[in-house]
Amino acid sequence: MIKLHHLNASRSIRILWLLEEIGVPYELVQYKRSTTTNLAPESLKAIHPLGKSPVIEIDGQVIAESGAIVESIISKYAPHLAPSEGTPEHTDYLQWIHFSESSAMLPFLLKVFNKHELQTGTKLNFLTDYAETEFNKVFAYLNNHLEGKTFLVGNTLTGADFMLGFVVESALKNLNIDDKFLNISAYIKSLEGLDSHKRAMRIESQLD
Template sequence: MIKLHHLNASRSIRILWLLEEIGQPYELIIYRRDATTHLAPQSLKTIHPLGKSPVIELDGKVIAESGAIVELLIKKFAPQLAPDELSAEYSDYLQWLHFAESSAMLPFLLKVFNQYESKCGTSLKFLDSYAEIEFVKVFAYLNDHLDGKTFLVGERLTGADFMLGFVVQSALQMLKCDSKYPHIKSYIENLESLSSYQKAMRIEASE
């Protein structure tokens, strides 16, 4: 059976949602962030040296990195959530699958960290400007891509949506910029309407 080591308010929600969509039996081991530092507990380091989540145990192996976990679980248990590797859509799928942790995540995190630093009185120069330019570039590009679309690739749910949903929902919510990106907002609302997503959110809320 799959074991998911799940940290609240983390990228691990991607895997929890994916497992609910797949319908594959799994064991959920829950970890809570430290109330003061908001960091993961030290107990996660007994599972993987990085002490981060998500981590799964599958077939006697401990596997980290949400992108790798998504690809592995889909290939093994839910090939319908990815285009055929010989199809024209497959390269688009791979690009959007990895877009979440490459192009999209960095400017989002920089903007969030910059907000924290500014509140503490730190004078930001290069990083503040860089984060804003990159964020607008990346999210405007994504917003344009999603114009008239329900999902990222081929008008059906794929692994790319599991990867990107967490990033864009967190970004629009934390940075309060949903009015600037209406197509991303509609995309998020569609993902939130899925029963597997709602089930994962209920599990997350009940931890």
């Protein structure tokens, strides 16, 4: 059985959603962020030295990093959520899986951090323009890709959607960009309409 070490309000929601989608038995171990620092509890370091989530235990092995977890679970339990290897679709799939934590996550986080710093009166010269430029470039690219699409790859749900959904959904909620990136907004609404996504969100709300 898969054991998911799940931290509330974290990337771990990707894995919770994936497990709800594929329907395999799993054990959920709950962790809560500190109400003062918003950081993960020290108890997570007993599972993995970085003390971050998601982390899973499967077949006696501890696996960290969202992308590695998604690919491992899909390979073992849900190969239908990945295109066949050696196909152009599989190459696209791998690119979008890694896009979420490489190209998309950094400019999103920079804008969020920048927003908080500006609210405290910090003067930021370089970071403001850089974050805005990078964010608009990356999200415009994604928005163009999603023109006429329901999902990222082959118009069917894949692991890439579980990876990217978290980043984009967070950006829409934190940065109020729905009207600027209409294709992205429609994409997220489609993901949020999936039964597995709704179940994962209900579990997350109960943990909070």
